[in-house]
Amino acid sequence: MSFSKxxxxxxxxxxxxxxxxxxxxxxxxxxxxxxxxxxxxxxxAPNAVRAFWLSIEIVAIAVPLNTAFGVGVALLLERGSxxxxxxxxxxVDLPFAISPVVVGLALVLVYxxxxxxxxxxxxxGIQVIFSVPGMVLATAVVSLPFVVRETAPVLRExxxxxxxxxxxxxAGAWQTFRRITLPAIRWxxxxxxxxxxARALGEFGAVSVVSGRIEGQTQTLPLYVQGQFENFNxxxxxxxxxxxxxxxxxxxxxxxxxTRRTRRREAI
Amino acid sequence: MAIEVRNVxxxxxxxxxxxxxxxxxxxxxxxxxxxxxxxxxxxxxxxxAGLETPDSGEVRIGERVVTDAPARTRDVGFVFQHYAPFKxxxxxxxxxxxLKVRRRPKTEIRxxxxxxxxxxxxxxxxxxxxxxxxxxxxxxxxxxxxLAVAPRVLLLDEPFGALDALVRAELRxxxxxxxxxxxxxxxxxxxxxxxxxxxxxxxxxMNRGRIEQAGTPRELYESPRNxxxxxxxxxVNRLGEASxxxxxxIQIMPYATGEGTEALIERxxxxxxxxxxxxxxxxGRDVWAQVTRESAQELELHExxxxxxxxxxxxxxx
Numbered sequence: 001m002s003f004s005k006x007x008x009x010x011x012x013x014x015x016x017x018x019x020x021x022x023x024x025x026x027x028x029x030x031x032x033x034x035x036x037x038x039x040x041x042x043x044x045a046p047n048a049v050r051a052f053w054l055s056i057e058i059v060a061i062a063v064p065l066n067t068a069f070g071v072g073v074a075l076l077l078e079r080g081s082x083x084x085x086x087x088x089x090x091x092v093d094l095p096f097a098i099s100p101v102v103v104g105l106a107l108v109l110v111y112x113x114x115x116x117x118x119x120x121x122x123x124x125g126i127q128v129i130f131s132v133p134g135m136v137l138a139t140a141v142v143s144l145p146f147v148v149r150e151t152a153p154v155l156r157e158x159x160x161x162x163x164x165x166x167x168x169x170x171a172g173a174w175q176t177f178r179r180i181t182l183p184a185i186r187w188x189x190x191x192x193x194x195x196x197x198a199r200a201l202g203e204f205g206a207v208s209v210v211s212g213r214i215e216g217q218t219q220t221l222p223l224y225v226q227g228q229f230e231n232f233n234x235x236x237x238x239x240x241x242x243x244x245x246x247x248x249x250x251x252x253x254x255x256x257x258x259t260r261r262t263r264r265r266e267a268i
Numbered sequence: 269m270a271i272e273v274r275n276v277x278x279x280x281x282x283x284x285x286x287x288x289x290x291x292x293x294x295x296x297x298x299x300x301x302x303x304x305x306x307x308x309x310x311x312x313x314x315x316x317a318g319l320e321t322p323d324s325g326e327v328r329i330g331e332r333v334v335t336d337a338p339a340r341t342r343d344v345g346f347v348f349q350h351y352a353p354f355k356x357x358x359x360x361x362x363x364x365x366x367l368k369v370r371r372r373p374k375t376e377i378r379x380x381x382x383x384x385x386x387x388x389x390x391x392x393x394x395x396x397x398x399x400x401x402x403x404x405x406x407x408x409x410x411x412x413x414x415l416a417v418a419p420r421v422l423l424l425d426e427p428f429g430a431l432d433a434l435v436r437a438e439l440r441x442x443x444x445x446x447x448x449x450x451x452x453x454x455x456x457x458x459x460x461x462x463x464x465x466x467x468x469x470x471x472x473x474m475n476r477g478r479i480e481q482a483g484t485p486r487e488l489y490e491s492p493r494n495x496x497x498x499x500x501x502x503x504v505n506r507l508g509e510a511s512x513x514x515x516x517x518i519q520i521m522p523y524a525t526g527e528g529t530e531a532l533i534e535r536x537x538x539x540x541x542x543x544x545x546x547x548x549x550x551x552g553r554d555v556w557a558q559v560t561r562e563s564a565q566e567l568e569l570h571e572x573x574x575x576x577x578x579x580x581x582x583x584x585x586x
Contacts, residue, residue, distance in 0.1 A: 161352035164319050165410075167339040168346040169366035169417060179365070183356040 024245065031238040042239035047216045051224035052243065057132070058207075058220060059200045062139040066196050070147025071189060075177075077148070078155040095144050103141050104209025107134060130212035135220065138206035143199040150192030154185045187259060194255045198248050221247075269330040269420040269453050270295045271316060276325030278311055285311040286322070287477040293455060293470070298447050300464035301457045302500070303474035309457045310425055312474070316455065317346045317423050329420060345414030345452075349426040351406045353398035359385070359409050360394040366417035384412040387446070404435040411443075415450070424456035428463065440467055461501050465489075473497050495585045505555040511582040518557035519578040520545065520567060528576035531555075536569050545569060547577065555579075 031039055042048065076082075077089055095103065110116050111128040121128055128134040162184065166176040182189075204222045211218040219227060221244045228236035271293040278286040286308045293299045301309040314320040316327055318339035327335050334342050354362050361368075363384055367377045385391050388408035398406060407427065414422060427443070428436045444467055447454055458464050464471050465485045473480040473488065473496070481493045485501075492498040498512050505513040521528055530550045537544040543564040545557045557577070559569075567575070 159350075159352070161348050161350060162354055164339070165346065165348060165352040165354075165413075166365065166369075168317055168319070168342075168344055169369060169413070170340045171365075171369045172340060175369055179369075180354060 027238055027241055027245070031235070031242045034235075038235050039239045039242075042233075042236040043243055045236065047219065048224060048236070048240055048243075050216055051219045051221045051240070054132070054135075054219065055201060055221040055244075055247075058136050058139050059197060061136045062143065062200050063193060063196050065136075065140050066144055067147050067189065067193055069144070070192060070196075071151055071182075071185075073148045074151035074155055074185075075181075078152055079160075092145050092148050095142050100138075100142050100203065100205030101209055104138055104206035107138055107141070107206070107210050111137070129210050130214065130218060132218070134210040135207050135218065138210045139200045139203050142203055142206050143196045146195040146199065147189060147192035150195065151185055151188045154188035155181075158184050190255055190259055194251060197251045201244065201248055201251075270328075271421055271453060271455070272326075272328040273312065273316065274326045274328075276312070276315060276322040276327065278308075278315065278320065278322050284477045286315070289325070289474075289477070289479055291472055291479065291482060293453060296451045296453055297469050298444075298467065299455045299470045299472060300468035301455060301472050301474060302459070302461060302464040303480075304459055304500075306476070307474040308477040309459075309474045313423050313425055313455060313457050316421075317344050318342045319346070343417070343420045345417070345419035345422045347407075347410045347414050347422070347424040347427055349429055351398075351410040353401075353406055353409065355398050357397075358394065359390060359396050359398070359401070362398070362409055363412045363416050365413060370417065380416060384416050387415070388412040402435075403431050404439055407431065407439060411446075415452075419452065422452045422454040424454070426458060427456055428458075428460075436463075443467065465501070471501075473500060475500075492583075498583065498585070503558065507553065507555070507582050508584075510585040512585075513555065513579060513582045515544075515556050515558035517580045518547075518555065519580075520557055520559060520563070520569075521576045521578065522567060523574050523576050525576060528578040531575050531577045533569060533571055533573045533575065536564070536571060538564075543569070547575075549577070 043052075073088065073092060077085060077092075108115065108129050111121065111134060112118055113122065113129070115129075117128075126133070128137065158181070162180050163176050166180045171179065202222055203220075204226065207220055208223055208226075211220070211223060213219060213223055213227065215227065221240060225237050225240045225244065228234075228240065271291075273289060273291045276286055276289045277284075289308070289312060291312075301312060303309045311320060315322050316329075318334065318337060318341075322335065325335070326333060329342060329344070339346075354365065357365070360381055363381045364377050367380060372380075381394070382391075385394055388411055390405060390408055390412065393401065393405065398409070401409065411424075411427075428439055431439065440463060456467070468485065470482065471485055471488055472482040475496050480500075481488060481497045488497060488501045492501060495510050495512065498504060499506070503515050505515055505518075507513055519528070523530065531547040533545060534548055534554075535546040537546070538561070541561055543559050543561055545559060545564070547555050547557060549555060569575075
């Protein structure tokens with residue numbers, strides 16, 4: 001290997017190690033410094049368990065929502081022709097550009113007590129802000145672009161020949177989508193779902209604003225970690241952080257196994 | 269089923285793809301749409317299939333006006349230039365697709381797919397994926413897929429365009445025999461005049477969105493209506509503005525006979541049975557003549573030789 005190649009490789013790996021590997025490794029190290037028992041106590045504390053399930057609940061709602069919406073918008077952007085297409089494309093990227101805290105505040109302005117829909121919502125007994133619906137909304141907004149942005153390029157590359165062939169064979173729009181288009185773009189969708197899930201699990205800023213951070217009620221796992229840290233419960237914070245990291249890792253591994261198995265079956 | 273296209277026009281922005289086109293294809297016929305790229309032949313085929321909509325005009329399949337009918341209701345089999353395989357499905361599932369969409373019973377589907385794979389000679393490959401097939405096999409799979417639903421008409425867009433010469437000739441022959449067997453009204457698009465001549469009963473010559481001439485291969489060759497058809501169908505020498513000569517009509521004789529006009533051989537190209545002789549005439553014009561291998565040997569044709577040639581009356585288009 002040439003000297004310069006070695007140099008580039010060392011630099012890249014060193015950068016990753018300093019920024020990513022070392023801090024994550026430190027968290028694991030500090031968590032298990034005093035053995036398993038205190039860690040287990042920390043993660044099985046009622047509020048920690050509640051935070052865990054709340055995170056799962058929010059992800060379970062927000063991710064399917066964004067998947068359906070994302071595939072739909074990607075289809076519109078790549079296959080449709082209508083006025084305002086460029087505007088739609090820009091709007092989709094907006095959550096990337098806006099700070100999550102601002103997203104949270106904006107949601108409060110619209111759905112909060114004094115917001116646009118505030119009176120109507122109160123009148124119908126629906127609480128959005130400081131409760132789960134608001135947190136789902138916030139999570140959905142900040143993780144909205146991933147599925148669109150991962151799916152659209154795959155659709156763009158995909159020739160419309162196969163879809164047209166399906167049409168000449170008698171397939172309607174929905175059948176063509178489900179049997180032809182979706183299987184062809186599914187790796188893009190899957191990757192988008194993985195990124196959406198990871199982002200949704202880890203979301204802090206927007207959720208923090210709309211949740212009100214009520215302990216044992218509206219604390220997701222990241223909020224719980226932050227809360228424990230602020231209360232100097234270092235073991236609790238680290239232990240929950242590890243749970244969060246493992247959840248994200250499990251998502252990645254699950255998707256990886258899934259795609260690998262189907263890929264082999266199809267021998268593409 | 270007969271196909272009729274009446275006064276169809278189609279523009280793409282400024283580009284006129286089809287300009288008031290009318291054609292009629294008889295039930296059971298094998299027809300070629302022949303023309304250079306950009307002549308509108310593929311657009312016409314796609315309009316018949318319902319994959320493109322005309323700006324004006326009417327399309328009929330059988331007695332039915334299908335101008336505004338969506339593709340899926342037209343009962344056409346369409347074979348795409350690049351086959352458009354469903355890559356995530358096996359050969360079997362590709363062929364079965366149209367039947368599954370029509371919710372036919374499983375046993376019927378299995379029997380029909382088996383029958384079709386036999387017809388296109390892909391019996392052993394039912395469980396393969398398209399990525400494991402050669403170009404010729406993909407082509408035949410696409411054909412089986414289109415035929416599975418027993419379409420009223422079969423449309424093929426440059427069916428042999430992406431194949432190498434040998435497979436091409438073989439598939440062409442095979443398609444001709446298949447058509448004799450199943451007799452479904454078939455239109456195929458090609459830019460290869462030899463392919464059109466070899467395969468089609470009727471050829472529609474297109475150029476710049478218009479129909480130049482339609483007829484049997486023989487009619488087009490022997491009595492072309494204009495210079496475009498003359499120069500597109502069969503080999504040709506251009507003598508003047510609009511005067512043409514077929515290379516095989518040029519007669520070559522030894523110089524000594526004293527007949528004809530003199531000509532100098534610039535090049536002799538051996539193409540097997542046919543020999544191509546490039547000549548410079550006494551008046552400076554370049555022509556080429558097509559002679560058989562035997563007569564080339566007899567006359568001992570070689571570069572730099574001086575000969576006598578007799579030119580028939582050229583065909584002149586006003």
